[in-house]
Amino acid sequence: xxxxxxxxxxxxxxxxxxxxxxxxxxxxxxxxxxxxxxxxxxxxxxxxxxxxxxxxxxxxxxxxxxxxxxxxxxxxxxxxxxxxxxxxxxxxxxxxxxxxxxxxxxxxxxxxx
Amino acid sequence: xxxxxxxxxxxxxxxxxxxxxxxxxxxxxxxxxxxxxxxxxxxxxxxxxxxxxxxxxxxxxxxxxxxxxxxxxxxxxxxxxxxxxxxxxxxxxxxxxxxxxxxxxxxxxxxxx
DNA sequence: CGGTTAATTAACCATATAGTAAATTAATAG
DNA sequence: CTATTAATTTACTATATGGTTAATTAACCG
Numbered sequence: 453x454x455x456x457x458x459x460x461x462x463x464x465x466x467x468x469x470x471x472x473x474x475x476x477x478x479x480x481x482x483x484x485x486x487x488x489x490x491x492x493x494x495x496x497x498x499x500x501x502x503x504x505x506x507x508x509x510x511x512x513x514x515x516x517x518x519x520x521x522x523x524x525x526x527x528x529x530x531x532x533x534x535x536x537x538x539x540x541x542x543x544x545x546x547x548x549x550x551x552x553x554x555x556x557x558x559x560x561x562x563x564x565x
Numbered sequence: 566x567x568x569x570x571x572x573x574x575x576x577x578x579x580x581x582x583x584x585x586x587x588x589x590x591x592x593x594x595x596x597x598x599x600x601x602x603x604x605x606x607x608x609x610x611x612x613x614x615x616x617x618x619x620x621x622x623x624x625x626x627x628x629x630x631x632x633x634x635x636x637x638x639x640x641x642x643x644x645x646x647x648x649x650x651x652x653x654x655x656x657x658x659x660x661x662x663x664x665x666x667x668x669x670x671x672x673x674x675x676x677x678x
Numbered sequence: 679c680g681g682t683t684a685a686t687t688a689a690c691c692a693t694a695t696a697g698t699a700a701a702t703t704a705a706t707a708g
Numbered sequence: 709c710t711a712t713t714a715a716t717t718t719a720c721t722a723t724a725t726g727g728t729t730a731a732t733t734a735a736c737c738g
Contacts, residue, residue, distance in 0.1 A: 689729090693727105701719100702718085
């Protein structure tokens with residue numbers, strides 16, 4: 453388990469349950485029971501997922517009476533977005549090549565008329 | 566190991582060696598030995614990392630004589646970019662709130678003059 | 679106080695990962 | 709054909725992950 457922040461974030465996102473938890477938090481803060489409800493999984497399993505998300509700083513937790521509400525912390529996603537932006541030109545280039553190819557096809561069709 | 570494509574991609578990216586390999590491939594295709602060279606790691610370890618990247622469709626491989634050149638396949642990064650774009654508004658909102666707060670500070674300072 | 683609800687911790691299990699060294703495959707070069 | 713280079717496969721290790729059940733902590737309610 454590499455311990456640099458970017459690896460932690462990617463690792464935390466590499467699980468559909470954890471991504472679903474994040475999605476669920478986009479509508480506002482939730483308790484652990486709220487978050488666990490849609491999943492066919494015991495509470496300790498959810499607690500573990502939340503720890504992974506917390507370690508990656510993707511969520512923040514507080515305490516309200518016996519509840520421990522979680523809320524989304526988008527900063528690490530921003531870091532991933534920045535990392536990935538270095539690669540954006542590669543799929544944009546592919547897209548340009550595709551466009552070019554499609555234009556060539558169209559030109560060819562016109563010539564065939 | 567969740568087997569949906571997005572989880573595979575995030576998992577593949579959750580390792581600094583694999584991200585460095587991808588970065589190295591941005592300058593063009595490379596052989597396995599080329600890719601292994603900067604790392605203090607044996608060849609089989611690199612082969613394993615390449616398999617993870619290949620399974621995630623982040624690289625594509627071919628054969629040229631006794632070499633097996635790798636090249637970048639950016640499509641899965643595009644998928645991640647699309648996934649993350651759903652969350653973009655969250656850090657943009659935070660930024661807006663910060664801007665708002667800074668403006669309030671400035672207004673306050675003017676009133677204090 | 680005693681009972682209930684929310685959540686975590688502890689102990690455990692099966693499987694996956696990340697690496698190694700040694701053996702093997704595949705193609706080239708002489 | 710033989711030796712060399714590139715890379716993979718095999719077999720093995722240690723550690724991490726993702727889940728379970730049972731026990732424990734923490735705060736509220738009557």
